[in-house]
Amino acid sequence: MSTPLYEQQSLKIYNSISSEKETFTSITPGRIGLYVCGPTVYSDVHLGNCRTFISFDLIFRYLKHLGYKVRYVRNITDAGHLENDADAGEDKISKKARLEQLEPMEIVQKYTVGFHTILKQFNNLPPSIEPTATGHILEQIETIKTIIENGFAYVVNGSVYFDVVKFNKSNDYGKLSGRNLEDMINNSRTLAGQDEKRNPQDFALWKKAEPVHIMRWPSPWGDGFPGWHLECTVMSRKYLGDTFDIHGGGMDLKFPHHECEIAQGEAACGCSPVNYWMHANMLTLNGKKMSKSTGNTLLPQEIFSGKNDILTKSFKPTVVRFFILQAHYRSIMDFSNDALEASEKGFNKLMEAIKSIETITPSKSTSEEFIIEAWKQRCYEAMNDDFNSPILISHLFEAVKFINNLKENKAKITSTDLEVLKTTLDAFVFDVLGLQANEEAGSDLSEKLDGAIELLIEMRKEARANKNFALSDQIRDTLFEQGIQLKDGREGTTYSY
Amino acid sequence: MSTPLYEQQSLKIYNSISSEKETFTSITPGRIGLYVCGPTVYSDVHLGNCRTFISFDLIFRYLKHLGYKVRYVRNITDAGHLENDADAGEDKISKKARLEQLEPMEIVQKYTVGFHTILKQFNNLPPSIEPTATGHILEQIETIKTIIENGFAYVVNGSVYFDVVKFNKSNDYGKLSGRNLEDMINNSRTLAGQDEKRNPQDFALWKKAEPVHIMRWPSPWGDGFPGWHLECTVMSRKYLGDTFDIHGGGMDLKFPHHECEIAQGEAACGCSPVNYWMHANMLTLNGKKMSKSTGNTLLPQEIFSGKNDILTKSFKPTVVRFFILQAHYRSIMDFSNDALEASEKGFNKLMEAIKSIETITPSKSTSEEFIIEAWKQRCYEAMNDDFNSPILISHLFEAVKFINNLKENKAKITSTDLEVLKTTLDAFVFDVLGLQANEEAGSDLSEKLDGAIELLIEMRKEARANKNFALSDQIRDTLFEQGIQLKDGREGTTYSY
Numbered sequence: 003m004s005t006p007l008y009e010q011q012s013l014k015i016y017n018s019i020s021s022e023k024e025t026f027t028s029i030t031p032g033r034i035g036l037y038v039c040g041p042t043v044y045s046d047v048h049l050g051n052c053r054t055f056i057s058f059d060l061i062f063r064y065l066k067h068l069g070y071k072v073r074y075v076r077n078i079t080d081a082g083h084l085e086n087d088a089d090a091g092e093d094k095i096s097k098k099a100r101l102e103q104l105e106p107m108e109i110v111q112k113y114t115v116g117f118h119t120i121l122k123q124f125n126n127l128p129p130s131i132e133p134t135a136t137g138h139i140l141e142q143i144e145t146i147k148t149i150i151e152n153g154f155a156y157v158v159n160g161s162v163y164f165d166v167v168k169f170n171k172s173n174d175y176g177k178l179s180g181r182n183l184e185d186m187i188n189n190s191r192t193l194a195g196q197d198e199k200r201n202p203q204d205f206a207l208w209k210k211a212e213p214v215h216i217m218r219w220p221s222p223w224g225d226g227f228p229g230w231h232l233e234c235t236v237m238s239r240k241y242l243g244d245t246f247d248i249h250g251g252g253m254d255l256k257f258p259h260h261e262c263e264i265a266q267g268e269a270a271c272g273c274s275p276v277n278y279w280m281h282a283n284m285l286t287l288n289g290k291k292m293s294k295s296t297g298n299t300l301l302p303q304e305i306f307s308g309k310n311d312i313l314t315k316s317f318k319p320t321v322v323r324f325f326i327l328q329a330h331y332r333s334i335m336d337f338s339n340d341a342l343e344a345s346e347k348g349f350n351k352l353m354e355a356i357k358s359i360e361t362i363t364p365s366k367s368t369s370e371e372f373i374i375e376a377w378k379q380r381c382y383e384a385m386n387d388d389f390n391s392p393i394l395i396s397h398l399f400e401a402v403k404f405i406n407n408l409k410e411n412k413a414k415i416t417s418t419d420l421e422v423l424k425t426t427l428d429a430f431v432f433d434v435l436g437l438q439a440n441e442e443a444g445s446d447l448s449e450k451l452d453g454a455i456e457l458l459i460e461m462r463k464e465a466r467a468n469k470n471f472a473l474s475d476q477i478r479d480t481l482f483e484q485g486i487q488l489k490d491g492r493e494g495t496t497y498s499y
Numbered sequence: 500m501s502t503p504l505y506e507q508q509s510l511k512i513y514n515s516i517s518s519e520k521e522t523f524t525s526i527t528p529g530r531i532g533l534y535v536c537g538p539t540v541y542s543d544v545h546l547g548n549c550r551t552f553i554s555f556d557l558i559f560r561y562l563k564h565l566g567y568k569v570r571y572v573r574n575i576t577d578a579g580h581l582e583n584d585a586d587a588g589e590d591k592i593s594k595k596a597r598l599e600q601l602e603p604m605e606i607v608q609k610y611t612v613g614f615h616t617i618l619k620q621f622n623n624l625p626p627s628i629e630p631t632a633t634g635h636i637l638e639q640i641e642t643i644k645t646i647i648e649n650g651f652a653y654v655v656n657g658s659v660y661f662d663v664v665k666f667n668k669s670n671d672y673g674k675l676s677g678r679n680l681e682d683m684i685n686n687s688r689t690l691a692g693q694d695e696k697r698n699p700q701d702f703a704l705w706k707k708a709e710p711v712h713i714m715r716w717p718s719p720w721g722d723g724f725p726g727w728h729l730e731c732t733v734m735s736r737k738y739l740g741d742t743f744d745i746h747g748g749g750m751d752l753k754f755p756h757h758e759c760e761i762a763q764g765e766a767a768c769g770c771s772p773v774n775y776w777m778h779a780n781m782l783t784l785n786g787k788k789m790s791k792s793t794g795n796t797l798l799p800q801e802i803f804s805g806k807n808d809i810l811t812k813s814f815k816p817t818v819v820r821f822f823i824l825q826a827h828y829r830s831i832m833d834f835s836n837d838a839l840e841a842s843e844k845g846f847n848k849l850m851e852a853i854k855s856i857e858t859i860t861p862s863k864s865t866s867e868e869f870i871i872e873a874w875k876q877r878c879y880e881a882m883n884d885d886f887n888s889p890i891l892i893s894h895l896f897e898a899v900k901f902i903n904n905l906k907e908n909k910a911k912i913t914s915t916d917l918e919v920l921k922t923t924l925d926a927f928v929f930d931v932l933g934l935q936a937n938e939e940a941g942s943d944l945s946e947k948l949d950g951a952i953e954l955l956i957e958m959r960k961e962a963r964a965n966k967n968f969a970l971s972d973q974i975r976d977t978l979f980e981q982g983i984q985l986k987d988g989r990e991g992t993t994y995s996y
Contacts, residue, residue, distance in 0.1 A: 073602065105570065106627045106834035109739060118615070128612045131604045137634035140716050219637050241604060246890045429853065453950040453981035457974065461958065 003424075006032065006069035011066070015248070016332060018256065018279040018386045019178050023388055026278065027269045028247050029457070032316075034065055034072045035246035037238040037276075040132070042079040045114035046097040047120055048299035049322070049337065050285040050292030054252045055321055057282040057331035059126040061250070063434050064385050075241045076129040078117075079107045080110040081136045081302050082209075082216050083230045089199075089206040089349055106217050114291075120302050123319040125436045131241050135233040139219045140234045142228040144306055145270050146207045154269035158198040158209030160224040166203040166266060173268050175203075178279060179257035205262055208230050231262035238275065239267070242326045249276040253283050286336045287312070300337065313339045317346060320438040327435055328390040348399070353439055354498060355402040356431060359424050364417035374419045385434065394430060401427060410492075455486060459495045462488075503529065503566035509566070510747070511831060513885045515753065515776040516675050525744050525776065531562055531569045532743035534735040534773075536752055539597040539627070540604040540635045541578040542619055545796035546791030546819070546834065547782040551749045553820055553827035554779040558747070560931050561882050572738045573626040575614075576716050576961040577607040580632045582798050586696075590724070593713055594755040603714050605630075613811040617799050620816040622933045623643045628738050632730040637717045639733045640726040643718075648725050651766035655695040657707030657721040660764060670765050672700075675776060676754035701854035704758055728759035735772065736764070746773040749779050782823075783833045784809070797834065812834050814843060821846045823906055824932055828980075845896070851995060852899040852937055853928060856921050859905050861914035866905045871916045875923045882931065883928075891927060898924060949981040952983060956992045959985075 013026040022090065028034050038058045043139055047055075058076075065072045071348045073268050085091030099106040118128075135142075146162050147153045155162050156170050166175050170183045173469045183203065206229035211218035238246060245265070251260060267275030285292045292299050300310060308316030317325075325345035329335040368374065377400060384393035401423065407413035415423065431437050458477050465473040481497070488497050508521040515985045525531050528607045532824060539545055544552075547901075555573075562569045582588030594613035596603040613627075632639075643659050643946050646652045651666050652659050663672050680700065687699045708715035715722045735743060741764070748757060757776065764772030782789045789796050797807060805813030822842035826832040865871065883889035898920065904910035912920065928934050955974050962970040975985050978994070 012549060105628065107630065108570070111625065111628050128608065131602065131606065131608050134631075134634060137631060140636050220641065241602060274917065333835065448982060450981045451948040451951060453980065454948060454955060454983070456975045458951060458954065461970075461974075473958075477958075478956045481951065484947045486947060486951070 003197050006066040008032070008070055008288055011380050011386050013282065013381050013386045013411050014388055016133065019276075021180075024278070028070065029243075029277065031467065032069070032071060034070045034073045034236075035242035036062065036065070036248045036250070037234070037242060037246065038074070038129070038249075039234060039251035039259070040078050041113075041117055042083040042094055042147045043110050043117060044094040045085075045294060046301050046303075047115060047117050048292055048294065048301055049305065050287075051252075052120065052124060052302055053285045053326050053335070054123055054125060054282040056124055057324050058147045058280075059121075059124075059436060060264055060327060060331070060391060060434070061131075061280070061389055062127060063247075063436055064389060067429065073131070073242060074129040075131045075133065075238060075394065075456045077234060077237055078110075078114055078134045079133060079230065079233065080107075080114075080134045082228045082233065084209075088228065089209065093217060096215065099216070107136075109138075117430045123302070123306070124323050125320060125438050133237045133241065135228065138215075138233060138236050141227060141240055142192075142232050143208075143221050143267070144459045145232065145236050145239075146228075146370055148271075149207065149266065149269045152269055152272075154265075155207055156200070157223055160226060161198065161206060162208040162223055163198065163199050164229075164262070164269070166205070166208055166265065167201050169265050169269055172238070173265070174266055174460065176261060178261050181261075194229070205229060205231060205258065207266075215301075218388055232266060235263050235266040235270065235275065237270070238263075243276065243401045245275055245278075248278045248280060250280040250282065251266070253281045254394050256281055269303065279392040283334050286334060291338060292337070306359075314340065315343075317342055321349050322439055324352075324435070328395055330388075330392055332388070348395075349437070350440075350498070352398060352402055352431065352437075353497050355405040356411055356427055357418070358437070360426070361407060362405070362415065362420060364420050365414035366416065368419045369407075369413040371413065372400075372415075374415075374422050374426075377401065378422065380428065381430055391435065394435075398427065398430060398456060455481070455497055459497070463495070464476070502570055504834060505529070505565040507608070508565060508879050508883050509598040510883045511885055512775050514774075514775065515778050516773075518677075520523065525567065526740075526742065526774070527566060529566070529760075531567045532735075533559065533562070533569055533571045533741065533744065533745045533747070534731070534739060535573045535626070535928060536731060536748035536756070537573040537575050538610075538614055538757075539591055540607050541580075542576075542610060542791060543593040543798050543800075544614050545791065545798055546787055546802065547784075547796065549617065549780045549799055550823050550832070551622060551779040552618055552623060553749050553823050554619055555777075556618075556933060557824060557888060558715060558745075558777070558886055558929070559626075560933055561886060564744065564926065564931050570628070570739060571626040572628045572735060574731060575607075575611055575631045575991070576627060576670065576730065576735050576756065577604075577611075579632045579725045581706075586706065586726065590712070590714060596713070597692040600778065607633075614918055618801070618913055620776055620799065622817060622935050624933070630734045632725065632734075633714075635733050636725065636731060640705075640718050640842070641731050642729065642733050642736075642763070643725075645768075645815075646704065646766045649766055649769075651762075651981035652704055653697070654720055656822060658695065658703060659705040660696050660701045660721055661704055661759070661766070661816055662697065663702070663762065664698050666762050670762070675758050675761055676925060678758075681852070694990045702726060702728060702755065704763075707840065709726075712757040727809070728756055729738060729763060731756070732767065732772065734761050735760075736768070742770050742772055742774065744773075745775045745777060747777040747779065750778045750800070753778055779828045780831050781832060789834070802839075810839065812840075814839055817845045818846050818979060821849075821932070821934055827887055827889055829885070845892075847995070849899055849928065849934075853924055853936070855906055855993075856917070857903060857919060858922070859912065861917050862911035863913065864902075865912045865916045867910075867911065867912040868904075869897075871912075871919050871923075874898065875919065878923065888932065891932075895924065895927060952978070952994055953957050956985065956994070960992070 014023045015026045017024045032116055041051060062072060062074050066118050080095060083094045085094060093104050095109050099109045102109060114265040155164050164185065167174055175183050186203055198432065208223055208226050208228055209219060210224055211226045217227055221226060264275060285298060289297055290298050300312060303315065304310040305317050305322055306319060328345060353426065381397050384390045384397060403415060408415055458481065462474045479490060486497055488495050511520045512523045513520045536610065538548060559569060559571050579590060580591045592603050593604050593846050596606045599606060625804065643652065645658065652661050663680065666672055672680050683700055698987055705718060705720055705723050705725055707721055708723045714724055716724060761772060766832060784795055784797060797809060802809040802814050803816060822839050825842060878891055878894050881887045881894060901910060905912055955978065959971045959974040978985060983994055985992050
C-alpha cells in the first residue's frame with residue numbers, strides 16, 4: 003500500500019480558539035471526526051446559509067481526498083430553537099407551524115426536504131450522519147442529569163439552567179469568542195427578579211413547556227423541551243466521542259452557541275470537546291449581511307430560475323458554487339450580478355479547457371513554461387493553507403492558459419505529463435471543488451444535441467465549399483439564436499453554449 | 500367556493516380487515532390521516548419495495564387530487580428491527596454496521612439518502628412527516644408503561660413482552676390476518692423453558708440490550724431498545740391520533756406486524772387504531788417473489804443504468820413507474836423485459852399524444868364517438884374503484900386514440916371540449932399517476948435541441964424542394980442514428996426520440 007496523501011501533505015487549519023493557523027493532527031491516525039451545525043428547519047435556506055454548507059463540503063471533500071476516513075456529522079435542529087438567544091420567545095418551528103397551520107413535524111419535513119434538495123443541486127455530499135434534536139431527547143436528559151450531578155446546573159420551576167458563573171470559577175467561559183464573563187455581567191441589565199435565571203449569562207438546558215407548547219417530552223423535571231445549545235453537545239459526543247477533531251459552523255454561531263457547547267462539554271465530561279474550531283464567514287448582499295431576520299436574502303431557487311430583482315439572468319447551481327469557492331471561507335463575500343457573471347465566464351473557460359484536454363496530441367517533451375509536478379504541488383499547498391480555494395482556482399487557471407497554448411500548438415506536453423495534468427485537474431475540479439461539468443444534466447439530450455450540431459457544422463462546411471454563404475450564415479445565426487456559438491479555428495469548427 | 504371533488508365522487512377502498520370494498524368516509528370531513536410502513540434502512544431498496552411506495556404515492560396523489568388535506572406519515576425504521584420475527588437474531592442495522600465497519604447511524608444515513616434518491620427519481624412525493632424509531636424512544640417507553648398499567652404486558656429480566664393470550668381474552672388477536680390464536684398455539688412448538696416469553700405468540704415491546712449491543716437507551720427496565728412493532732403504533736398515534744383513517748403497507752407486513760399494531764393500539768388506548776387497512780401486493784421476478792433475503796431482486800438503479808442480466812436495455816424511472824401502475828396495487832405483478840418494453844411503447848405513445856394536443860385546431864362541434872364528460876367520469880370511476888390505475892390507463896388510451904384521429908382530421912372537437920380533454924389528461928397523467936414528460940430533465944438542452952432539429956427540418960425541406968434528395972436523406976438518416984426520428988405528415992414534418 004502506498005503512503006496515504008495526508009502523510010505527504012502538511013495541512014494547516016485556522017483554529018478560531020487560538021486565532022492561529024495550526025498544523026492539523028487528528029486524534030486517531032487516518033480518521034477525522036467533523037461536526038458542523040446544521041439548519042433550524044423552519045424556513046427555506048438562503049444563499050448565506052448555503053455558503054456555510056458549501057464551505058464545509060469543500061473541507062469534507064478535501065479531507066477525504068487526502069485519504070482520511072471522515073465521519074461528518076451535521077445536525078438538523080427540529081426543536082428547542084427559540085426566537086431569541088436569551089431563552090425567551092416562541093420555538094421557531096412551533097411558531098411557523100402555527101402560521102402555516104401545520105403540525106410542527108410537517109414544518110420540519112417540508113424544510114428538511116427543501117434543504118436537502120438545494121444542497122444536492124449544489125452538489126454537496128451528504129454528511130455521514132444527520133441526527134435530529136428530537137431524535138436525541140433521552141440522551142439530552144441523561145447529559146443534563148450529569149451536568150446537574152457535576153454541580154454546573156440548577157433546577158428552577160421545571161426548567162434547568164447552566165450556571166455560567168459557577169462554571170467560570172473552575173473553567174474559562176468566553177475563551178472561544180474572546181469575551182470575559184465579568185465584562186458581560188457588567189454590561190448586562192440586572193434581572194430585578196423578572197427572570198428565573200440566577201444570572202443573565204446562564205442558559206437553558208431544559209425548558210418547562212407551557213400548556214400551549216405542542217413540542218414537549220416527559221423528563222425528571224416535568225414536561226418540557228431541551229435548550230438549543232444542548233443538542234450539538236449531546237450528538238457530537240454520541241457519534242464522535244468526548245473530544246473530537248473539528249467543529250464547524252457559521253461565524254454567527256461562535257457566541258453564544260459554540261461558547262455554550264464548550265461549557266456543556268467540559269461540565270459533562272471534564273474535557274475540552276473540540277480540538278479545532280472553524281467558522282465560515284458571511285455572505286453580504288448590497289453590502290449588508292444576508293439574513294432571514296432582516297429580509298435581506300436571496301434564495302438559491304430564485305437564482306437558478308432567474309426570478310429575482312437583483313440578477314439580470316439565471317445561473318446554474320454549479321456556477322453559483324464556483325462563485326462561492328472563489329472567496330476564502332473566512333473572508334466576507336459580497337454577492338452581485340457582475341461578480342456572478344464573471345464567475346460564469348471563468349467557469350465556462352475552465353470547463354472548456356478540461357473538455358479539450360482529450361483533443362491534445364502529446365509530444366516528446368513538455369514546454370519549460372509549465373512544470374507539471376511543481377504546479378500540482380502548488381495546488382496542494384493552496385488547499386493545505388487552511389483550504390484556500392481562491393488560490394487553488396488561480397492555479398487551475400494557469401493550467402487553463404497552458405492547455406489553450408497546447409491547443410494552439412504554442413506549447414508541448416509529454417503523454418506522462420498530460421496524464422498527470424488531466425488526473426490532477428479532475429481531482430481538484432470535480433472531487434475537491436465539487437464542480438459539475440455542463441454535460442452531467444441531461445446527458446442523453448446532450449449527446450443528441452451534439453449529434454445534431456455536428457451535422458449542421460458539416461452542412462455549413464459544405465455550403466461554404468459551394469460558396470453558398472447565405473446558407474452558411476443562416477446556420478450560424480440560427481444556432482446563435484438558440485444560444486449555440488460556432489467558432490471557426492485551424493482545426494475546424496467548434497461550438498459552445 | 501365550489502364543492503370539493505371528494506364530495507362529487509364516491510371513493511371505495513378495499514379494506515383488508517373486512518376483505519371488502521367499502522365506501523370511504525374520513526373521520527374529519529375533508530381531512531385524511533394516512534400512515535404507511537416505511538423501509539428498514541439497512542440496504543438498498545429493491546424494485547419490489549419501490550412498488551409498494553409507488554402504490555401508496557398513487558393513493559396519496561389521488562386523495563390530494565380529490566381535494567382532501569392529507570397528512571401522510573411514513574416512518575423510517577432505524578432501530579429495533581431484528582433478523583427474525585420471533586424477536587431473536589441481531590438488529591438488522593447493527594449487523595450491517597458490523598459488516599460495513601460503520602457506526603449504525605452511518606448505515607441509517609447511507610440507506611436513507613439512497614431511499615430518498617430512488618423515490619425522487621420515481622417522482623414520488625415526500626410524505627408530510629417522516630419520523631424515525633430512534634426519534635421516538637421516549638414516546639415508546641411511555642406507551643409501554645401504559646400497556647403494562649392496562650395489564651397487557653409483563654416484564655422479564657429487563658425485557659417487556661406483550662401478553663397475546665391475555666389480550667385475546669378481551670379482544671380479538673388475529674382479526675386482520677384471519678388467524679385464530681388457538682390454532683397458532685396448537686401449531687407452534689412448546690417453549691420448554693428456552694424462552695422468557697410466556698407464549699411463543701407474545702412479542703417484545705422492549706428488549707434488554709446485551710453488553711455488545713451498540714444501539715441502546717436507558718429505560719425503567721434497564722438499558723435496551725424498543726420492539727419493532729411498537730414504533731408504528733407510537734408514531735401513528737402521535738401524529739394522526741388514537742384512531743386514524745388509513746394504514747398501508749406491503750402484503751407481507753399484515754402478519755405479524757400489523758396484527759401486533761392493532762393489539763398494541765387497542766391495549767394502549769382501548770380503541771381500534773385504524774379504519775381502513777390497505778395492503779400492496781408483491782412484485783415477482785421470474786415468477787418468484789422479489790425479496791432481499793432470497794437474493795431474487797433487481798435494484799432500480801440497475802434498471803435505469805441498464806447494468807443487469809435481465810433486461811436488454813435501460814429504462815427511465817418514469818417508464819418503470821408507468822409499468823408498475825399498469826397493474827392494480829392488489830394484484831401480483833411479474834417483472835420481465837417484454838412487459839417493460841411494452842410499457843415503454845405505451846408510455847411514449849401517451850406522451851406524444853399529450854404533446855400534440857397543442858397542435859390541434861378546434862372545430863364547431865365534437866365527434867360523437869367521444870363524449871368528453873362521460874370519458875372524464877369513467878376516469879374518476881376507475882380511481883374511485885379502489886384506485887384502479889390499469890383501468891384508468893385504458894381510458895387514457897381511448898383519449899390517445901381520439902387525439903390521433905383529431906390529428907389526422909378523422910375527428911373533430913370544440914375548443915371547450917379540447918380544454919377539458921387537456922386539463923383532465925394533465926390531471927390524471929401528471930398529478931395522479933405522477934408520470935413525467937420526456938422534456939422535464941434537461942429542459943434547457945431540450946430547447947436548444949428543438950431549435951437545432953427545426954433548423955435541420957427546414958434545410959431538409961429546402962433540399963427536397965431543390966430535388967437534392969441525397970442531402971434530404973442524409974439529414975434524416977444522420978438524425979435517426981442519434982435516435983431522432985423524422986415523420987412527414989400532411990401538416991409538415993414532426994419528430995420524436
